[in-house]
Each structure stands twice: as structure tokens, then as C-alpha cells.
Amino acid sequence: xxxxxxxxxxxxxxxxxxxxxxxxxxxxxxxxxxxxxxxxxxxxxxxxxxxxxxxxxxxxxxxxxxxxxxxxxxxxxxxxxxxxxxxxxxxxxxxxxxxxxxxxxxxxxxxxxxxxxxxxxxxxxxxxxxxxxxxxxxxxxxxxxxxxxxxxxxxxxxxxxxxxxxxxxxxxxxxxxxxxxxxxxxxxxxxxxx
Numbered sequence: 064x065x066x067x068x069x070x071x072x073x074x075x076x077x078x079x080x081x082x083x084x085x086x087x088x089x090x091x092x093x094x095x096x097x098x099x100x101x102x103x104x105x106x107x108x109x110x111x112x113x114x115x116x117x118x119x120x121x122x123x124x125x126x127x128x129x130x131x132x133x134x135x136x137x138x139x140x141x142x143x144x145x146x147x148x149x150x151x152x153x154x155x156x157x158x159x160x161x162x163x164x165x166x167x168x169x170x171x172x173x174x175x176x177x178x179x180x181x182x183x184x185x186x187x188x189x190x191x192x193x194x195x196x197x198x199x200x201x202x203x204x205x206x207x208x209x210x211x212x213x214x215x216x217x218x219x220x221x222x223x224x225x226x227x228x229x230x231x232x233x234x235x236x237x238x239x240x241x242x243x244x245x246x247x248x249x250x251x252x253x254x255x256x257x
Contacts, residue, residue: 068237071200075192075231079118082228090228091121094126101254102249103222104132107184111137111151111221114160114168119189120228120251127186130155137178139206140169149210152176165204180210183221186213188245190225194236197244197257199225219234224249 066074071183082090098104110129115121129136135153141163144149152158152170159171170176180186186206201207207223214220225248232250248255 066237068200068203068239071233071236072191072202075200075233076118078230079228083219087118087121091124094120094249095124095228097106097251097254098125098173098224098226098249099128099132101224101249102223103185104134107134109135109137109178109183109185111178111183111186112154113139113187113189115189116167120226122187122226124202125187125226126154135178137183138170139210140172141165143172147205147209149206151178151180151186152159153178163218165202180213180221183255186210186221186223188223188225188233190227190248192231192233193225193227193245193248193255194233196235197246197248197255198236198238198242199245200236208241208243215243222246226250229253 109154112122112126126136137151138154139149140152140197142150153176154170160168161171190201193201211223221246227250229250229252244255
């Protein structure tokens with residue numbers, strides 16, 4: 064029997080939040096190392112990520128590794144006028160950060176720092192769970208599904224890559240018509256690709 068989306072979210076989020084600090088730190092370092100082996104990284108310069116929250120695998124080591132490699136990084140910001148959509152703003156160590164309405168950290172909105180999604184090479188997506196077909200289960204707001212829709216239809220634009228702990232993998236998720244499968248998901252021990 065497949066659990067409901069709500070039950071999957073609850074179970075996996077609880078598991079994430081039970082990890083001790085050392086487990087979280089080791090997993091994030093391993094993920095950063097594994098991510099750095101992606102062949103796409105050789106030709107990609109503009110990479111969108113996110114600041115981890117709610118027990119998500121910590122993206123800070125990965126972001127810092129990308130900075131050392133001279134990559135440009137961007138963070139999502141909830142679009143102030145287009146409901147349910149994301150903007151991506153340049154992010155470096157001097158960027159001013161605030162919490163949004165969901166308690167997620169994002170850059171202060173500054174229109175001079177916006178990078179059009181058409182000019183981003185990779186978009187790293189958070190997820191609560193993922194299955195053996197590459198479908199991701201997010202928090203339920205649909206922000207990334209809307210963001211990735213054009214890429215999914217045309218195959219052009221920023222390539223999405225999910226970031227997760229290994230235990231966030233499940234055999235099968237309950238899928239909805241708007242769900243966008245990812246071509247790759249990186250965990251601390253593996254690169255899943257479809």
C-alpha cells in the first residue's frame with residue numbers, strides 16, 4: 064500500500080529531524096563531494112541552490128565548494144507579484160538574508176540581483192522524498208513544479224537536480240499530474256539518474 068503524500072511528508076521529515084548534528088554534517092560533506100563529480104559541473108557556471116531548513120540536508124558545504132570553484136550561485140525568492148512562482152537572486156557571502164513567510168531563508172529582494180531562469184545552468188531542488196522514477200515530493204506549495212514546467216516540456220533551460228539524504232528514497236510516491244520528475248538526484252552515497 065502506498066502512503067498518502069501527507070503521510071510520506073510526515074514520516075520522512077520526522078526522520079530527517081531525528082538526525083544528530085554530526086550525522087547531518089557528515090552527510091552534507093559527502094553530498095558536496097558527490098555533487099562535485101557531476102560532469103555537468105564542468106560546463107556550468109550559474110547554479111541555483113537553496114538554504115536548508117526543516118532538517119533538509121545542509122547545502123552550506125556545497126555552496127562554499129562552488130564558490131571556491133568560481134561558480135556563481137543563486138537562491139530562490141518567493142515572487143512578490145506572481146503567486147506561487149520563484150525568482151532567483153545572486154547569492155554570495157555578502158548577501159543580506161531574511162526569512163520568508165514559510166520561515167525559509169532567502170535573499171532580500173533586490174531587482175538588480177535577479178538572474179532570469181533562462182540564464183541559470185542548474186537548479187538544485189529541495190525535496191521531502193523521491194522515488195525510483197525520479198519523482199520528488201516537495202512541501203506541497205508547487206513552487207518548484209511551476210518553476211521546472213518549461214524545462215520539462217521543452218527540455219531547454221536550467222537542469223534540475225534534487226538534493227537529499229539517502230533515506231529519503233522510497234520505491235513509489237503517489238504522483239499528481241503536475242509533478243515534474245527530476246533527471247538526477249544526488250545523495251551522500253549515490254547519484255540517481257533517469
